[in-house]
Amino acid sequence: MQQERSRRSNRERSDTTRAAIIDAAHALFVDKGYADTATPEIVAAAGLTRGALYHHFEDKKSLFRAVIEREAREVAATIEQFAPDGLAPREALLAGAAAYFDAMAVPGRVRLLLLDGPAVLGVTEMAAIDAAHGGRTLEEGLSAAMAPHRLKEKAVKAMAFLLSAAFDRAALEIDAGAARADYAYAIDRLIDRLIDP
Numbered sequence: 001m002q003q004e005r006s007r008r009s010n011r012e013r014s015d016t017t018r019a020a021i022i023d024a025a026h027a028l029f030v031d032k033g034y035a036d037t038a039t040p041e042i043v044a045a046a047g048l049t050r051g052a053l054y055h056h057f058e059d060k061k062s063l064f065r066a067v068i069e070r071e072a073r074e075v076a077a078t079i080e081q082f083a084p085d086g087l088a089p090r091e092a093l094l095a096g097a098a099a100y101f102d103a104m105a106v107p108g109r110v111r112l113l114l115l116d117g118p119a120v121l122g123v124t125e126m127a128a129i130d131a132a133h134g135g136r137t138l139e140e141g142l143s144a145a146m147a148p149h150r151l152k153e154k155a156v157k158a159m160a161f162l163l164s165a166a167f168d169r170a171a172l173e174i175d176a177g178a179a180r181a182d183y184a185y186a187i188d189r190l191i192d193r194l195i196d197p
Helices: 002-032 039-046 050-056 060-082 089-104 109-121 123-132 134-145 153-175 180-195
Strands: none
Touching: 002 039, 002 050, 002 060, 002 109, 039 050, 039 060, 060 089, 060 109, 060 123, 060 134, 089 109, 089 134, 089 153, 089 180, 109 123, 109 153, 123 134, 134 153, 134 180, 153 180
16 A cells, blocks of 8 residues: 555655746747747756756656647547537537637747648648547538538548648738637638538
């Protein structure tokens, strides 16, 4: 029993340390960008040592990947929260679209996921991260909404990929100061045209 408690407390300490590193890195990556953030700054902000950082992460890039994965999970969770099971496919897609724009309005998220992420990790790795989180939800939603058209799975996958790119481009424009309502309207009309051509 004592040994089990000790293992649990060691794991909890390790999880707490890892979270502190990710939190500190997130704040610095948002504020300064990946390229201008050094690992000594991260450990100083986390109140830890470089040894602690390298115990949990191979290098700055692997730490950045952990930050990106957490952000992608949070975006997907927001979408799933506001587009719950039980909605009709069209309503789920429209609710998911609005939730995506809400999720991407979190300060720094556009920079991390749409600018620095592809530049640091590459487009292929970012696509894999997206597919593991929000991309899967979008593809499932389109597939359900387009079921009457009996499109091939590859066609639905391609449409989801292209629609995802439109979402990302809209988020970049909104982050740069464009009116969200204009882009939300355009995305909603695009969804309608895709599911009811």
